[in-house]
Amino acid sequence: MSEQFEPRIVAFFCTWCTYTAADLAGVSRLKYAPNIRVIRVMCSGRIDPQFILEAFAHGADGVLIGGCHPGDCHYIEGNYKCLRRAHLLKRVVQDMGIEKERFRLEWISAAEGDRVKTVVNDMVAQIKAIGPLRLPSRFKQWDAEMRELEATVNHTEEMTHASQA
Amino acid sequence: MTEKKEEIRTGFYICHCGHNIGSVVDCPAVVEYVKGLPGIAVSRDYKYMCSDPGQELIAQDIREQKLNRIVVASCSPLLHEETFRKATSMGGLNPFYFQMVNIREHDSWVHTDKNAATEKAMDMARAAVARVRFHRALEKKKAPIHPDVLIVGAGIAGIHAALTLANAGKKVYLVEREPTIGGHMAMFDKTFPTLDCAACILTPKMSSVKNHPNITMWTYSEVTSVDGYVGNFTIKVRHKPRYIIEDLCVGCMACIDACVFKQKFEDEFNQGLSKRKPVYIPFPQATPQVVVIDPEQCLKLKTGKCKESCAEACDRKAIDFNQKETIEEIKVGTVIISTGFKSFDAKKLPQYGWGIYPNVYTALEIERLVNASGPTGGDVVMRDGKHPKRIGIIHCVGSRDESTNKWCSRVCCMYSLKLAHLLHEHSEAEIYNFYIDMRTPGKSYEEFYDRLLKEGVNFVRGRVAEITDWAMNKDEEDHLVIRVEDTLAGFVRRIPVDMVVLATGLEAREDAQDVRRLFNIGCGGEGFFMERHPKLAPVDTFTEGIFIAGACQGPKDIPDTVAQAGAAAAQCLALIDAGAIELEPNTAFIDEQSCSGCKSCISLCPYTAITFDAVKKKAVINEALCKGCGTCVGACPSSSIIQNLYEDDQIFTEIEEVLAHV
Amino acid sequence: MKFSYFPGCSLKGMGGAYETSLIAVMEALSVQLEELDDWNCCGATAYMSVDESKAFTLAARNLAIAEKKTDDLLAPCAACFLVLQKTQKYIKDYPEVGRVVRESLRAGGYDYAGSTRIRHPLDVIVNDIGLDTIKKTVKHPLKGLKIAPYYGCQVVRPYATFDHQDYPVTMDNLLKALGADVVHYPLKTKCCGGSLTGTLPEVGARLSNILIREAKRQGADLITTLCPLCFFNLDSYQDKMEGPEKITMPITYFTQLMGLAFGMPSSKLGLKRHIIPILPILKERQVAIA
């Protein structure tokens, strides 16, 4: 590879804890890897498992969820719902061949600006080590097999795929 | 939902924020890039979007360019989302046709690679521009504000806030855990830098609280539950039994005299420097002037067997051994938390010998010791009965220290100076102050330091290593030796003294985490309650309608505490007088047509906002109860719940577009 | 409970009393000690200042051997305890050190992943076994025996793994559990002279004498320690003490006192391996000796 692989990480942060922590990291001028794109939600309970899969399907190399620590949810227990879903979703994602490092749930309170930095840097390093996921290009690669037919079907009646053996 | 197709005309604005954004993100490049995105009618950059001309730019473009969507890329939405929503509505557009992109806190301030930061800004801008297409016009809902206020903690902060509000005609519930109000300030002797007597300035305020018709003062009481939201809190308060009928007791103390016990229990108010009986009044000016019985110590309450001479002695029959705790429920619209601080536990630094050498004291103990109404009547006599000839005051005990607390406790330098003055005045002893840096920022504070220098107090610059009674030579024998590196003189010194005072720092209270959970507010890493914004919202919390004041937010002195208490009171007044507060319209609603009535969502709502309509057999969300977390939306198996401002399509678009790289 | 046991040179030599008493009390507490196979010198503090990476490798070889056994590694000598801990920490915290050490180890057919836990017997006895068990095991409480608890510099500094750096109390609590009186001893972590007794004997002797004098002033009958070098310095240089009055202060290992309290025969505790005899003061205080 000529160019260094830069992971794309989509992060879903709850507004009260982790989004605020990321703001704090900014106010404190902490420096971390620029590979993360944050999407704000009110509560980690809002994070639909579809969002995580959607992010992967559209080219995310990693997905990070950030919520309030257990017991600290601004909405009392939204983060527990998030935790329960994450447990099973992690299994689904891994069963579907996605490395476990690519999907991460972290509790980061509004005071833990430094933790945003550590977690992001850590995740970027881990994903750099395992390489790109980039599902859209894999989808394209899979679907390339359908072009074989386009090349032949209009010319002859019969299947005449040339044997390469 | 089929709506009339409108032509999307989006205005995009990127803010340089002076150099804050502009020096890292190439704003003109982002402007050019956004011009190529679908639906963009205007794309501009500006030095300060939040300034009046910046806002006017948006409003004017909406009017002149017929914009119907607005995106601003600048700082955190937590800071200026409201500002730009207002600008959007100034232009005549519904304020919710607006989306904000955080390219300062989340981009320019945290990244150094300009190309990467600019690319990130473009990604986020593209996502916002795409997302805003799916926005809808929304109305803010209004919640009425109950005019009563709850204040938790009746130290100087709580007292000042209560009086401010009560004088403005508002009804205040002031809840204090201890048997008396007054807090730490009531223990102090004099206050710096004016050296006026703490009691003289505090006790009149305490009695005003007691007598104010608008203040309901509950001592020996604690808040046990908090429900509801801004304007409409339901609070449960537990009244612990004092075993005294408060209305009957006049504080004559005849019961105390009559109690069969000798004075044998540690007097908390005097920091254990004196003893008291199981029935006691914390200090002479305690408010209310009502005694309290400690059930752990009282013979009657512990064993059931006692001749009850106290009850006999009470003319007014105020003693009631059968008193039980009671729970009272109140409704308030706003809350001020002023629970104060905890003094650093000097035991955590055993090298300073507190608890090992009797003549080592904490600052709070000295406050009582030099106090005319203290355990010795102001005579500086040590635990060994002697009078000190030399005293060492050690600064920064449990402050500015990697192994304990990293922060500066802000008040210790000044109170150490004050104690140096008072100790010298009371004992004529020679005083040594051991400091790392003298921190005296405050009106007349530096002058006070100067005065102490002239009074002949010795100052040694260096962090003390240890206090020991090991004598290296004759001079040191029978003394406490302070071993310190004098960083100005450049060598290690051993200074023998008779008495050591530890200037213990300020910490968050032990139960700060419980209080934080109770009121659903935040704590910083050091444990103090977190303000909404360190500069612009210093007494607000992340929960609307709950404010903080005093040292529970961070170490501070009395003037700053009082100022914060006033500010918190003013914030409550502002809400109460407005009568109502506008709430974010980010509530969820159920698309009745698509709901299958599977009930999966109902128990997920912590606010019981979702119910099952038994006739229609569908779930229904009560908008007034919904707080807008979106948990039910994430869980709805047929995507039949929609959260305003966080609709599925809006978030899906955001996901797709942040990833749709250039 | 089972540990790999790293005696180090001292316990096999001058610190023999420490080893015999340690093995005896651990057995009484049903703790199995398995001496590390083919262990080598920890390098002590001296080698570190000669060649750091060789010193680390030398110490790490022991950690590598212990890692295969999987049990935690018990290092009773304060110097070994410190050196092994330091090696462990440096390998972990400084990748370059770790790389060099691992490479050197591999050249010798060893490998070290970094998982060995290094423990001091004092920590294990008080925090794992617990004072309640100790109290139950005590047969003859050391009543009336006044002890100055001396920790020395290495067991809590610079790595305060189980107690406070300046004012440790673990051994104080253990001695109290044995029934002894623990005197206030402000010099409990001050320098005993260390290896200065070899290089600058007057200075070394002066430092250890300060400790003895202070113990006397605080009314101690004896000083107890957990470091073979401290023991040696304190026990051997009392005749070099300056000043008019003659002080003799018996020195013990904490494990010897445990053995006494557990009612073990003196033969198992190396009580005769002291320059300053210990038996007279025990007799004077009527400590039962089995």
Add this chain to the structure above:
Amino acid sequence: MPAKPKVALYWCASCGGCEESVVDLAEDILFVIENVDIVYWPVAMDFKKHDVVAMKDGSISACLVNGAIRTSEQEEMAKLLRQKSKLLIAYGSCAHTGGIPSLSNQFSREQILKYVYEECPSVDNPQKARPQVRLVENGRETTIPAFRNVVRALDQVVDVDYYIPGCPPTPKLLKQALLAILSGQLPEKGTVLAPDVALCEECPRKDSKPIDLAFTEFKRPHQILIDPEKCLLAQGIICMGPATRGGCEALCTKGNMPCTGCFGPTSRVRDQGAKILASICSNIAAKDDEGIQKTLEGIPDPVGTFYRYGLAQSLLRRRVDLGAEPTTEAR
């Protein structure tokens, strides 16, 4: 008299159940025959591919294709029928969302061929022979369709106008769809011709569902005696009903079996499995990692459970670490 509309039916990777469901129209089949001309239906009528090739483009009014697309032949026929039909309708779960065949998207082509031709216990194949795309023997050439790496839903290969869901679709839905085609009163293109509300709406057990499920364990249907009246989720059995489009008349839950999701998700959902996962997990009682994990042990195969009929149309489509081997290469 105007010519009757021409209708074609075709099957791809499917079990044949969809074909039978047409016959399940019973006497209504007469109504069909009365009103349309069936011009192509390999399972029932003797027309050949060249007959279709000979038709004019767009001359078939409606073509119902069932089955997923796995082979090159299926691909080719889908394209051909698309070309000849005004309306192409994906009929049944496999054509709609990939169906059961798309569960094989968890495995590579090689894994499948190896198992089927070599490792499967019932196979006797000592030479380890595998089918070849092209075989020349004694100067005679035989070709068979290529076996693709990926199973696809119909619309992942060709443009589809409407979907009739189900494994198989009910006769009622088929009849409604045919009536709509005949009357020309069709909804917006791309619509699934079934109600857009989840199954619970029509499930007779709906009233017995408590508002607070608080799952502490999950059970599989064979592990307990299922109460025939009570909501299956309330009995701890995974039922896909809340996340599955209704319109099947709750056949499974009426038959004392949980819904397994064959009608696919409602129109607002992008990933059926993710949504049932979200709703079920949210309602777990435990709050700690250990407790949650323990409860979830009752779902040993989440992918197979939540994506039984829809893996091809799920957001991830296929196990993502699988590559794409050449499919036409003969060895």
